Amino acid sequence: MNYFIDTVLLIDDNDIENIINKKFIEAVGFARNIITVQSAEDALEYLFNQIKKNKEIPELIFLDIRMPMDDGFDFLASFEMLNETIKCKTKIVMLTSSLDDRDIAKAKGNKLVRFILEKPLSFETLDDLRKTLNVNETLDV
Amino acid sequence: MLSSENKTKVLIVEHDQNDIDLLLHELKKANFNFEWQIAANEKTFIKALKSFEPQLILSDYSMPGFGGVAAFEIKQKTAMLVPFILVSGTIGEEKAVELIKRGVTDYALKDKLFSLIPKIKRALHEVRELEIKNKTKNELLLSESTLRKAQEIAHIGSWRSDLASGIGVWSEEKCKIFGLPPDANLQLTGTFLSFVHPEDMEFVKEEIRKSEAILGDTSFYCRIITREGTIKYIYTESRYELNKDGQPLTIYGIVQDITERKNEEKKLIVRNEELKKINSELDRFVYSVSHELRSPLTAMMGLLSLIRHQHLEEENKELVNLINKSIFKMDETLKEMLDHSRNARLMVKREKIEPGNIIEHAFESNIYFDSDFIFDKRIKINMETPFYSDSIRIKIIVDNLISNSLKYGKKDDAESFIKVNVVIDEEKMILEIEDNGIGIKAERLNDLFGMFYRATIVASGTGLGLYIAKECVEKLGGTIRVESEFGKGTKFTVEIPNNKLIEN
Numbered sequence: 001m002n003y004f005i006d007t008v009l010l011i012d013d014n015d016i017e018n019i020i021n022k023k024f025i026e027a028v029g030f031a032r033n034i035i036t037v038q039s040a041e042d043a044l045e046y047l048f049n050q051i052k053k054n055k056e057i058p059e060l061i062f063l064d065i066r067m068p069m070d071d072g073f074d075f076l077a078s079f080e081m082l083n084e085t086i087k088c089k090t091k092i093v094m095l096t097s098s099l100d101d102r103d104i105a106k107a108k109g110n111k112l113v114r115f116i117l118e119k120p121l122s123f124e125t126l127d128d129l130r131k132t133l134n135v136n137e138t139l140d141v
Numbered sequence: 142m143l144s145s146e147n148k149t150k151v152l153i154v155e156h157d158q159n160d161i162d163l164l165l166h167e168l169k170k171a172n173f174n175f176e177w178q179i180a181a182n183e184k185t186f187i188k189a190l191k192s193f194e195p196q197l198i199l200s201d202y203s204m205p206g207f208g209g210v211a212a213f214e215i216k217q218k219t220a221m222l223v224p225f226i227l228v229s230g231t232i233g234e235e236k237a238v239e240l241i242k243r244g245v246t247d248y249a250l251k252d253k254l255f256s257l258i259p260k261i262k263r264a265l266h267e268v269r270e271l272e273i274k275n276k277t278k279n280e281l282l283l284s285e286s287t288l289r290k291a292q293e294i295a296h297i298g299s300w301r302s303d304l305a306s307g308i309g310v311w312s313e314e315k316c317k318i319f320g321l322p323p324d325a326n327l328q329l330t331g332t333f334l335s336f337v338h339p340e341d342m343e344f345v346k347e348e349i350r351k352s353e354a355i356l357g358d359t360s361f362y363c364r365i366i367t368r369e370g371t372i373k374y375i376y377t378e379s380r381y382e383l384n385k386d387g388q389p390l391t392i393y394g395i396v397q398d399i400t401e402r403k404n405e406e407k408k409l410i411v412r413n414e415e416l417k418k419i420n421s422e423l424d425r426f427v428y429s430v431s432h433e434l435r436s437p438l439t440a441m442m443g444l445l446s447l448i449r450h451q452h453l454e455e456e457n458k459e460l461v462n463l464i465n466k467s468i469f470k471m472d473e474t475l476k477e478m479l480d481h482s483r484n485a486r487l488m489v490k491r492e493k494i495e496p497g498n499i500i501e502h503a504f505e506s507n508i509y510f511d512s513d514f515i516f517d518k519r520i521k522i523n524m525e526t527p528f529y530s531d532s533i534r535i536k537i538i539v540d541n542l543i544s545n546s547l548k549y550g551k552k553d554d555a556e557s558f559i560k561v562n563v564v565i566d567e568e569k570m571i572l573e574i575e576d577n578g579i580g581i582k583a584e585r586l587n588d589l590f591g592m593f594y595r596a597t598i599v600a601s602g603t604g605l606g607l608y609i610a611k612e613c614v615e616k617l618g619g620t621i622r623v624e625s626e627f628g629k630g631t632k633f634t635v636e637i638p639n640n641k642l643i644e645n
Contacts, residue, residue, distance in 0.1 A: 014436060014440065016440045016444075017436070017439075017440055017443075020440060020443035020444055020447065021443075023447050024443070024446075024447065027447065027450060066432055097432065097435045097436050097438075097439040101533060118506075119436075119439040119443070120439040120440070120442040120443030120446065121443060122443075122446055123446070123450070
């Protein structure tokens with residue numbers, strides 16, 4: 001199978017959401033490896049371990065906004081601290097079922113956030129995301 | 142004190158009929174307009190004082206058993222102001238002077254009655270003068286007391302300072318406001334500053350300096366510490382009085398005790414803060430609950446979408462579709478309830494609106510409903526000038542109208558269209574959304590914007606959408622109207638004022 005990216009990290013406190021998103025990504029062959037964690041803390045731990053072992057970190061992170069303990073924005077604040085050479089390889093997609101416009105406005109204002117997708121994921125939105133990433137890749141070159 | 146016929150009432154105290162006749166003759170000769178009564182003893186004199194109410198008393202000096210001096214003393218007790226002239230043949234100069242010292246108005250000798258008329262005239266004139274003076278004095282006293290009471294009620298004191306002497310006069314109420322005894326009226330100019338709260342001192346001095354520089358009217362608020370040591374809030378206004386050359390003579394003004402008002406204001410501010418806090422908690426609560434309710438819904442939508450992606454038997458496909466529709470309907474209701482509570486509670490904001498984005502987003506988020514519906518989407522936007530309004534409410538309005546056109550379109554008509562026409566000028570935005578869908582029966586149009594009203598059973602609806610749209614339009618000061626022909630199509634026209642000018 002021809003995968004679009006190598007690794008994607010899914011961060012959502014709701015395990016069902018993680019399963020659904022994983023299934024979608026598997027179904028369209030979006031990524032070779034799909035890592036799922038249920039908290040921002042676990043996500044950071046995973047990233048630190050990867051960096052310590054000198055392994056690649058995921059090219060794409062799907063990040064839920066509302067989570068208990070550290071929420072999506074707390075994660076972004078920690079992620080911001082990472083070394084530039086590491087974090088430039090990763091793009092962050094915020095996922096939200098939230099109807100709170102303030103959350104969305106806040107996410108839009110964060111320069112780390114490349115895309116904001118409304119839940120639920122669908123084959124169409126994944127396809128759109130793939131196209132947009134492709135265009136951006138080309139532009140980056 | 143003239144009677145209705147303008148006759149002067151004269152009480153004559155005399156027992157000798159001859160003397161009475163002579164006296165009356167003298168008065169009549171002088172064309173003196175009068176009426177009279179005679180009192181020959183103490184009893185009739187007291188009675189006449191009460192019932193006749195004389196304006197002038199002419200009294201004999203010595204009568205048997207009842208003398209002029211006795212009559213005078215009785216008169217002094219009840220009718221002080223009534224002139225009392227002694228008419229006598231026997232009174233000596235010395236005695237007369239002594240009696241005048243005691244208050245007798247004048248005296249005339251019986252053998253020189255011609256001198257009586259001028260004396261009467263003078264006496265009546267003096268009484269009249271005195272009455273006028275007393276009246277003016279009473280009026281002045283009344284006006285002063287009214288002013289004092291008014292100052293007391295309004296908690297406004299007044300003051301006036303003579304700039305040459307440096308002495309100021311404070312009204313009773315001003316003294317009271319500053320905690321001084323009411324008779325501490327005389328104060329040196331500048332005493333005011335000794336009351337000003339230390340934290341306000343710099344500000345007050347600056348205000349006074351400014352007013353001195355321009356010799357103009359000044360007003361400010363500050364705190365004072367009264368003689369009793371309590372802190373009060375005052376408002377003061379002052380004005381200069383200038384001479385012909387523009388030199389200041391006096392400065393005068395008012396001081397109002399606004400402590401009570403200030404305390405009420407403080408309470409209101411605290412209460413307002415509490416309400417804001419409660420409102421924002423409620424806000425967070427609504428969002429959190431809606432988020433918690435929506436999460437499982439979106440999970441179900443995602444799962445169904447995955448199931449549909451697999452190969453299903455026709456029968457199961459149909460069932461999955463029905464589950465999907467139910468979930469969308471629930472999701473829609475949830476969104477509408479949230480929209481309703483948002484519109485009811487959120488302040489109207491003023492933001493730059495991009496109608497194109499809002500319209501596109503409305504189509505995208507509602508197309509889910511029936512992805513098989515094929516229609517011609519015609520969007521025309523004519524923006525002469527930027528449009529400012531509240532984006533959340535504009536979104537709610539556009540979203541509801543477009544979702545209606547999508548829901549109530551003719552799904553099998555190849556010519557289906559949805560037209561969105563936006564015209565924006567300095568004054569307003571006109572938004573027209575027109576379709577050639579199923580239309581609305583004329584008799585249903587009146588109730589269309591009512592809460593929970595549904596004009597048709599075709600397609601899923603909650604009956605909240607247009608109600609909320611109308612509520613939002615009204616919050617923004619706009620209007621919404623509908624034209625429709627059953628079976629032909631529907632056109633909604635919304636007008637929303639452009640809030641552009643508020644910035645100035």
